[in-house]
Amino acid sequence: MTSGGLGPRTxxxxxxxxxxxxxxxxxxxxxSVAFVCLAAxxxxxxxxxxxxxxxxxxxxxxxxxxxxxxxxxVTALSQALQQTAGVARVRHVTSDEARxxxxxxxxxxxxxxxxxxxxxxxVAFDDSVTDEQLKTIALKLRALPxxxxxxxxxxxxxxxxxxxxxGVTAAACLFVIVLAAxxxxxxxxxRLLLQRRKxxxxxxxxxxxxxxxxxxxxxxxxxxxxxxGAALALAMLGIMFLLVRQRxxxxxxxxxxxxxxxxxxxxxLGMIALGGMLGAATAFFSLRRLTTV
Amino acid sequence: MVGNxxxxxxxxxxxxGHRYDPSAASRPILVFDNVYKSYRPDQPVLRGMSLxxxxxxxxxxxxxxxxxxxTLLRLIHRTERVDDGRxxxxxxxVARLPESAIPALRRNVGVVFQDFRLVPGWSVYDxxxxxxxxxxxxxRLIRTRVxxxxxxxxxxxxxxxxxRVLSGGEQQRVAIARAIVHEPALILxxxxxxxxxxxxxxxxxxxxxxxxxxxxxxxxATHDRSLLDVRPRRxxxxxxxxxxxxxxxxxxxxxxxxxxxxxxDFETDGDLAVA
Numbered sequence: 130m131t132s133g134g135l136g137p138r139t140x141x142x143x144x145x146x147x148x149x150x151x152x153x154x155x156x157x158x159x160x161s162v163a164f165v166c167l168a169a170x171x172x173x174x175x176x177x178x179x180x181x182x183x184x185x186x187x188x189x190x191x192x193x194x195x196x197x198x199x200x201x202x203v204t205a206l207s208q209a210l211q212q213t214a215g216v217a218r219v220r221h222v223t224s225d226e227a228r229x230x231x232x233x234x235x236x237x238x239x240x241x242x243x244x245x246x247x248x249x250x251x252v253a254f255d256d257s258v259t260d261e262q263l264k265t266i267a268l269k270l271r272a273l274p275x276x277x278x279x280x281x282x283x284x285x286x287x288x289x290x291x292x293x294x295x296g297v298t299a300a301a302c303l304f305v306i307v308l309a310a311x312x313x314x315x316x317x318x319x320r321l322l323l324q325r326r327k328x329x330x331x332x333x334x335x336x337x338x339x340x341x342x343x344x345x346x347x348x349x350x351x352x353x354x355x356x357x358g359a360a361l362a363l364a365m366l367g368i369m370f371l372l373v374r375q376r377x378x379x380x381x382x383x384x385x386x387x388x389x390x391x392x393x394x395x396x397x398l399g400m401i402a403l404g405g406m407l408g409a410a411t412a413f414f415s416l417r418r419l420t421t422v
Numbered sequence: 423m424v425g426n427x428x429x430x431x432x433x434x435x436x437x438x439g440h441r442y443d444p445s446a447a448s449r450p451i452l453v454f455d456n457v458y459k460s461y462r463p464d465q466p467v468l469r470g471m472s473l474x475x476x477x478x479x480x481x482x483x484x485x486x487x488x489x490x491x492x493t494l495l496r497l498i499h500r501t502e503r504v505d506d507g508r509x510x511x512x513x514x515x516v517a518r519l520p521e522s523a524i525p526a527l528r529r530n531v532g533v534v535f536q537d538f539r540l541v542p543g544w545s546v547y548d549x550x551x552x553x554x555x556x557x558x559x560x561x562r563l564i565r566t567r568v569x570x571x572x573x574x575x576x577x578x579x580x581x582x583x584x585x586r587v588l589s590g591g592e593q594q595r596v597a598i599a600r601a602i603v604h605e606p607a608l609i610l611x612x613x614x615x616x617x618x619x620x621x622x623x624x625x626x627x628x629x630x631x632x633x634x635x636x637x638x639x640x641x642x643a644t645h646d647r648s649l650l651d652v653r654p655r656r657x658x659x660x661x662x663x664x665x666x667x668x669x670x671x672x673x674x675x676x677x678x679x680x681x682x683x684x685x686x687d688f689e690t691d692g693d694l695a696v697a
Binding site: 334335337338 | 525541542543
């Protein structure tokens with residue numbers, strides 16, 4: 130009879146919120162501080178991962194043309210490229226233009242012969258083009274008689290991608306360490322909270338409450354506090370994120386080539402669920418000591 | 423065919439362990455049979471203690487500090503476990519109850535402690551109502567019964583007050599209300615007047631006597647000699663791990679004998695019967 134589902138009795142025995150709300154608020158705040166660290170590390174993982182994805186492909190290619198290529202062939206090739214799916218922009222760079230651009234950055238290179246600056250077509254791709262598609266396009270271009278070679282910057286992007294991959298791994302390791310710390314903080318907070326409310330457990334045992342009856346309100350309370358702590362942490366981090374993004378959004382986006390983003394909804398909801406589960410589990414295990422009277 | 427059906431019905435209706443036993447009502451409510459209990463092997467608290475308490479009795483349990491008064495009550499409540507011997511409550515051996523049956527045992531016993539054991543942050547109502555919530559009574563009934571219990575202990579209309587704002591005497595009344603609200607068969611009082619002044623102590627004792635008048639068995643542990651003299655009651659003296667029974671209470675002569683150790687010479691009294 131006393132071990133039924135959640136009902137008025139559960140909430141009736143859950144008097145903590147009414148009797149000691151300051152302690153409840155303090156507990157939620159302590160948990161939220163721990164969860165802010167966790168959410169921040171998760172935010173770093175998410176954004177470094179997005180950065181790696183962005184920089185794992187150059188998103189552009191340079192098609193070097195043979196010296197004898199006629200203007201009509203270049204125009205035809207440019208038009209064909211413009212009509213190719215995934216191509217965002219096509220620009221023809223003549224040999225003279227190439228020389229001017231290079232010499233403008235380094236005067237010493239002006240002595241190089243004209244064949245050092247071949248005419249080319251610069252192709253920019255949009256984000257929908259995968260590495261495989263880029264390789265296929267490059268392969269087809271190399272087969273054309275007017276094309277001398279095609280540079281997809283693959284080696285450079287691979288190197289950058291591996292560096293950023295290392296960053297993702299480091300951020301993930303940081304996340305695991307912070308997660309361990311958060312579990313420890315949540316467990317300690319719950320243990321302290323329950324120690325302070327030991328008398329409630331004693332009274333419940335005294336009047337003949339079953340283990341289930343004793344644990345239920347505390348486990349529910351732990352779950353609620355954990356979830357609220359995580360939600361508060363996300364709210365605090367979200368506000369900080371918005372403030373930072375408002376100031377540095379433009380510069381960051383230009384510099385990184387990717388828009389910094391907050392935690393996606395599924396991850397945010399998952400963190401709240403994690404908070405709830407951690408709170409419930411730590412309350413359950415902390416109570417096991419107190420209820421073995 | 424009809425006989426088989428009747429037999430089947432009888433087997434369903436009278437389940438093993440739930441058989442109605444008319445003789446149960448006439449059996450003692452509490453029997454300590456050669457009970458041993460020690461916290462350390464070299465210092466036994468109870469050494470082969472035997473004691474019988476009948477239904478509806480009011481028994482004082484007294485003795486010097488460390489004599490095992492609280493231990494005796496804790497054994498009944500199964501907060502401690504008997505090392506050896508039998509402890510029967512309502513015919514069932516408390517020492518051999520499975521863990522799952524302990525809550526049911528405690529719902530049949532009301533306990534009052536010297537330190538009240540109230541949740542300070544809860545209201546008076548909540549502190550009393552919890553004893554009924556664990557049983558699973560509906561809220562409407564809980565409200566009625568808590569109101570009645572508070573009235574019996576003189577705290578009618580104080581249900582909304584927080585327990586922490588009450589005086590010591592009032593807190594003890596709340597603890598008594600919690601102990602009686604579910605109408606247990608037995609009330610255990612472990613030095614319930616220990617933190618109260620003498621007049622308040624007598625008031626609280628009167629309250630236990632009123633509870634006893636309704637037919638509830640009361641075991642009242644105290645080392646306060648003055649309470650034992652208020653009215654002649656059965657007194658059980660614990661000393662050296664044994665119980666000494668004084669069925670008609672301590673008389674004037676015993677009061678004269680009381681020195682530093684008021685129980686030192688009890689065994690010379692003709693009234694005493696070793697249980």
